[in-house]
Amino acid sequence: MTWSEMQPLLEQASWDTLYMVGWSTLIAVVGGLPLGILLVLTDRGGLLGNQAVNKVTGQVVNIARSMPFIILMVALMDFTRWVTGTTIGREAAIVPLAIGAIPFFARLVETAVREVDGGLVEAVQSMGGNTWTIVRKVLVPESLPSLIAGTTTTIVALIGYSAMAGTVGAGGLGDLAVRYGYQRFESDLMWVTVAVLAVVISVIQFAGDFAARGLHRRSGHAGPAPRLRFLRDRDAAPERSPEQSAGQPPEPVKSSELPAP
Amino acid sequence: MITTSGLTKIYRSGGPRGRAITALDDVDLHVAEGEVYGVIGQSGAGKSSLIRCVNLLERPTSGTVTVAGQDLTALAGRGPRAGRELRAARSRIGMVFQHFNLLSSRTVQDNVELPLEILGLSGRERARKAAELLDLVGLGERARAYPAQLSGGQKQRVGIARALAAEPKVLLSDEATSALDPETTRSILGLLRDLNRQLGLTVLLITHEMDVVKSICDSAALMREGRIVESGTVTDLLATPGSELAAALFPVSGGGEDPERTVVDLTFQGDAAGRPVISRLARTYDIDVSILGAAVDTVAGRQVGRMRIELPGRYEDNVVPIGFLREQGLHVERAEHPGPDAPAAPPAGPAAPPVAALAKEETK
Ligand SMILES: Nc1ncnc2c1ncn2[C@@H]1O[C@H](COP(=O)(O)OP(=O)(O)OP(=O)(O)O)[C@@H](O)[C@H]1O
Ligand SMILES: [Mg+2]
Numbered sequence: 001m002t003w004s005e006m007q008p009l010l011e012q013a014s015w016d017t018l019y020m021v022g023w024s025t026l027i028a029v030v031g032g033l034p035l036g037i038l039l040v041l042t043d044r045g046g047l048l049g050n051q052a053v054n055k056v057t058g059q060v061v062n063i064a065r066s067m068p069f070i071i072l073m074v075a076l077m078d079f080t081r082w083v084t085g086t087t088i089g090r091e092a093a094i095v096p097l098a099i100g101a102i103p104f105f106a107r108l109v110e111t112a113v114r115e116v117d118g119g120l121v122e123a124v125q126s127m128g129g130n131t132w133t134i135v136r137k138v139l140v141p142e143s144l145p146s147l148i149a150g151t152t153t154t155i156v157a158l159i160g161y162s163a164m165a166g167t168v169g170a171g172g173l174g175d176l177a178v179r180y181g182y183q184r185f186e187s188d189l190m191w192v193t194v195a196v197l198a199v200v201i202s203v204i205q206f207a208g209d210f211a212a213r214g215l216h217r218r219s220g221h222a223g224p225a226p227r228l229r230f231l232r233d234r235d236a237a238p239e240r241s242p243e244q245s246a247g248q249p250p251e252p253v254k255s256s257e258l259p260a261p
Numbered sequence: 262m263i264t265t266s267g268l269t270k271i272y273r274s275g276g277p278r279g280r281a282i283t284a285l286d287d288v289d290l291h292v293a294e295g296e297v298y299g300v301i302g303q304s305g306a307g308k309s310s311l312i313r314c315v316n317l318l319e320r321p322t323s324g325t326v327t328v329a330g331q332d333l334t335a336l337a338g339r340g341p342r343a344g345r346e347l348r349a350a351r352s353r354i355g356m357v358f359q360h361f362n363l364l365s366s367r368t369v370q371d372n373v374e375l376p377l378e379i380l381g382l383s384g385r386e387r388a389r390k391a392a393e394l395l396d397l398v399g400l401g402e403r404a405r406a407y408p409a410q411l412s413g414g415q416k417q418r419v420g421i422a423r424a425l426a427a428e429p430k431v432l433l434s435d436e437a438t439s440a441l442d443p444e445t446t447r448s449i450l451g452l453l454r455d456l457n458r459q460l461g462l463t464v465l466l467i468t469h470e471m472d473v474v475k476s477i478c479d480s481a482a483l484m485r486e487g488r489i490v491e492s493g494t495v496t497d498l499l500a501t502p503g504s505e506l507a508a509a510l511f512p513v514s515g516g517g518e519d520p521e522r523t524v525v526d527l528t529f530q531g532d533a534a535g536r537p538v539i540s541r542l543a544r545t546y547d548i549d550v551s552i553l554g555a556a557v558d559t560v561a562g563r564q565v566g567r568m569r570i571e572l573p574g575r576y577e578d579n580v581v582p583i584g585f586l587r588e589q590g591l592h593v594e595r596a597e598h599p600g601p602d603a604p605a606a607p608p609a610g611p612a613a614p615p616v617a618a619l620a621k622e623e624t625k
Contacts, residue, residue, distance in 0.1 A: 047342070048342070117362070119358060119360055119362040120362050120364055122318060122358075122362065123356070123358060123362035123363075124375070124379075125318060125343070125351070126316055126318060126351055126354070126355075126356040126433075127351065127352055127356075127375065127376040127379050127427065128348040128349060128350075128351040128352030128376070128379055128380075128427075129348070129379050130342075130343070130348060131342065133379055137364070137375065137378070138364065141364065141366040141367070142364060142365065142366050144366060215366075
C-alpha cells in the first residue's frame with residue numbers, strides 16, 4: 001500500500017478518533033466531575049455526609065468501572081439507540097465510551113478532591129461560605145492540577161477503548177489498524193496507524209503534564225506535579241487487559257508477523 | 262461580646278455507641294467587647310474545640326454560644342449544614358488558623374478577596390478593600406504573589422488580612438503563632454494588638470504559650486480537661502492568691518528551706534512597679550532583704566512583676582513588714598507554708614492558699 005493510498009484512510013480515521021474521544025471526554029468530564037465531588041461530599045464526615053447516597057453512588061461507580069468495555073457496549077445497545085437513534089457509527093460509539101469513562105473519571109476526581117486540605121474547607125466555612133461556594137472556590141481550583149492529570153489519563157484510556165468502537169462501525173485509528181493490519185494483512189498501514197496513535201497519545205500526555213505542572217508550579221509547590229496517571233494506570237491495568245485482547249489485537253499480531261519479513 | 266454558657270462538647274468515635282470523649286465540659290466563657298482574651302491549656306485540654314464551637318464549626322452537644330448579642334446555637338438548626346443565618350453570622354466573625362489555610366491556587370490578593378466574594382461585593386470594591394487590608398498588615402507589595410512564595414509570618418499576615426476583610430467585630434485565632442519562630446510571633450502578636458486597638462476588634466485567641474498571654478492579653482482563661490479552671494483579667498489574676506496563671510506568667514523560684522526565715526512572693530503592678538519599695542522596706546525596718554528571684558514584664562500595657570524575697574525570722578515575726586508591703590499596694594503571698602490545713606494567718610490579710618507549683622517547698 002502506498003502512502004497516497006494510506007493518507008486518506010489515516011486522515012479519516014484520525015478525525016473519527018478525535019471526534020469520538022473528544023465528545024466522550026467532554027461528557028465524561030461533565031458527568032464524572034460532579035459525581036466524583038458528590039462521592040467526597042456525601043462520605044462520612046463530608047460536607048453533605050449522606051451515607052445512603054454515598055454507598056449507592058459508590059456501588060454504581062464500582063460496577064460500571066469493573067465492566068469490560070466490549071460488554072458495556074453491548075449492554076447499552078438499547079440505550080444508545082434511544083439516545084442517538086442508531087447503534088452503528090461514530091455517534092453510537094460515543095454513548096458507551098462516555099458512559100464507561102464517567103465512573104473512571106469520577107474515581108480520579110474523588111482521589112484528587114480528597115487530597116484538598118480540610119483546613120481550606122474550614123476556612124471558607126468560617127467566612128460564611130456554603131457548600132456550593134466551597135466546591136467552586138476550594139475543591140475544584142485546589143485540585144485542578146490533579147484534575148487535569150486525571151483528564152489526561154481518561155483521554156488516553158478513551159483512545160484505547162475507541163479501538164473497540166470499530167465493532168460498531170465507528171471507524172477510528174484503532175479500527176483501521178485492526179481492519180487492515182489484522183484482517184487484510186496490510187502490515188504497513190497497521191504500523192503507520194500504531195505510530196500515529198503513539199504520537200497522538202504522547203502529545204496528549206505531554207500537553208496534560210505540561211498544563212498540570214504549570215498550574216502546580218504557579219501555585220508555588222515544590223516537587224513534581226501530581227503523578228496520578230502512574231498510580232491509576234497500574235491499578236486500572238487488570239481491568240483493561242481483557243478488553244485489549246478482545247479489541248486491540250496489534251500485540252499478538254506483532255509477534256506472529258515479525259518473523260515473516 | 263462572646264458568651265458561652267454551659268457549653269459542652271462530646272465527641273463520639275465509632276457511631277452512637279462508640280467511645281465518648283468530653284472535650285468541653287460546661288464551659289462558661291465571657292469575652293468583653295474590645296479585649297484580647299487568651300485561652301491557654303495543655304494539648305488536648307479542649308481549646309480548639311472551644312474556639313470552633315464559638316463560630317459553630319463544631320456543633321456543641323449542649324449549651325449556648327452568643328456572639329455580639331446573637332444566639333448562634335439557636336441559628337444553627339438541626340441538620341449538619343449551616344443555614345443562611347448562621348453563615349451570615351459567621352461572616353461577621355473572622356478566624357485565623359495555625360496553618361494559615363490560604364488557597365494555594367489564588368494570589369495573596371485573591372485570598373483576601375475571598376470573604377468579600379462570598380459577601381457578593383463587586384470586583385472593584387473587593388480590590389480596593391484587599392489593597393487597603395494588605396497595606397494594613399504590611400504586605401501591600403506582595404499582592405500578586407502566591408502563598409507558597411511567602412514566609413510563614415507573611416502567610417499569617419495574609420491570613421489576618423483575609424479574616425478582617427468582611428470587617429468582623431470579633432476575631433478568633435487558634436494558635437495563630439504556633440507555627441512561627443519567636444521573632445515572627447512577636448511581630449504577629451504586635452499586629453493583632455494594633456488591630457485590636459485601632460479597630461476596636463475583640464480577639465479570642467487560643468495558645469499554649471504563656472508568652473502570648475503575657476504580651477497581648479487583657480484577660481485569660483486556663484483550661485484543663487475540658488473545663489475552665491481559672492479566668493479573669495490578667496491584672497486580677499495576678500492579684501489572685503494562688504492563681505496558677507499568675508504563677509505561670511511569672512515563675513519565681515529558689516530558696517525557702519530554712520524555717521527561721523520567711524520567703525514571700527510579691528506581685529506588683531502599675532505604679533507600684535516603679536517605686537523603690539524593697540529599699541524602703543529595708544531602711545524602715547532595718548532588716549536584710551534578699552531577693553531570690555524576680556521577673557518584670559509588661560502585661561496588657563502595664564508593668565507587672567513578681568519577686569521572691571527572703572526576710573530574716575519566722576513568718577509570724579514578719580507581720581509588720583509584710584503589712585507595710587501590702588500598704589504599698591503589693592500583693593504578698595507566702596511562698597512556704599506548713600500545710601494546707603494549718604495556714605498561719607497573718608493579721609494583715611487573708612492567708613495565701615497553697616500554690617500548687619510551690620507546694621514542694623514546704624517546711625519540715
Ligand atoms: N473531631 C474529633 N473527634 C473526636 N475527638 C476529638 C475531635 N476533635 C478533638 N477531639 C478530642 O477532644 C479533646 C480536645 O481536643 P482539642 O483539639 O480541643 O484540644 P486542644 O486543647 O486544642 O489541643 P492542642 O493544643 O493539641 O491543639 C482531645 O481529647 C481530642 O482527642
Ligand atoms: Mg488545638
